[in-house]
Amino acid sequence: MIALALPAQDSGSFTPPGIDEMHLPAILPWGAHDGFSKQMLLVILSVVIIATFFILAARKQQLVPGKLQFAGEMAYGFVRNSIAKDIIGGKDFIKYVPLLFSLFFFILVNNIYGAIPVIQLPSFSHVGGAYVMAAIVYVTWIAIGLKKNGIKYFKLATVPSGVPWYILPIVVPIEIISNFLVRPVTHSLRLFATMLAGHLIVMLAGSGIEFLVMQENVLLKGASVLVLVGAIAMYMLEALIMALQAYVFTLLTAIYIEGALHADSH
């Protein structure tokens, strides 16, 4: 809507794109809602991409892998060994590999969308997806903790051992808040906020370049090159952050699961 209003405005002033610009018009609008958005299409596409790639890579099951199988094994082995095995350890880490593997590549592909020209939209720049992912993890680690330790788990998770009794009234509420209330919020917002900010910066740089190029003044036109250089640097940083956030989200999930499994020793 603001995009529609822009041309009517005075061309001498620059209106930066805001948060509202994050919502593209729906591809297939229906009812009062936004309808079928680009995000939804990308999420579905990511499932197809990941499933196709890994099934093709794993299908041959050769002892001496080909290029595709080797790439798949590297990717799978990264989540399996560097995240699941190193953090959770033991002999039952393998149970949690599917969850961690799915989380990592689902988030990775949906983030990397933001670095691909034309697509240029990380799915988790909308908070809904991030909420869902964090909620899945939240439910999972609490369920694991309860299954492993029974109802005693809540005591283990909130009452740290070795703390003098007179400090407990302070420590226990802090533990409850940090573990059960703040943790899922930070888990989801960390992903969402980095993706939103990254997308916003790319948009800002894009519209800034467009605005400067449209100026009559040659110096201002030339200044767009500076913005372009900055935008490329930011683009690189964003690409790094996209991969990093997928890793961080999965790593934290592994740490939460490990904490739930070994609640009695923490």
Place this chain on the structure above:
Amino acid sequence: MNQLIISAATEGEAKGNPLIPNVWEMGVVLVGFAVLMYIVVKFVVPMFEKTFAERAEAIEGGIAKAEAAQAEASAALEEYKQQLTDARAEANRIREEARAEGAQILADLKAKAAAESARITEQAHAAIESERQAAVVSLRSEVGTLATTLAGRIVGEALTDDERAARVVDRFLADLETQSAGAAK
């Protein structure tokens, strides 16, 4: 235009809070992730784990096989070494035996040869002795006969006459010659 901007502003406010999620998008993410999770649990992880397990098994099997082969080879080497030592000892023993045996044979032969030569010498001595005895005996008997014959002759004739004596001797010698000629015949 104003109306448009105002409606955009109110709508923007409704959407504006980025922390308010779109329920439909949440649904799509949830379903999408569930589908992915199903595929991963059902196909991807089992296939990769199977390959990993097979590979580990192949490598471990290979290592075990190599270790077995190495153990076998070192056992065989040990056996060969043992056999070689045994064979050397055997050869030494045989050589020693042969040397001892050779010395024995040589000594035997020497003894035998010495005995033989002694025997031959003994025999020769015995033969010479017996011949000599025979010669002595025959000579003695012949000399006696000759002497008696000669003495009878000399006594049978007159010994005073030198001519006669010479004739007797000549006759005796002629007799002796005819006798020896007859003996030679």
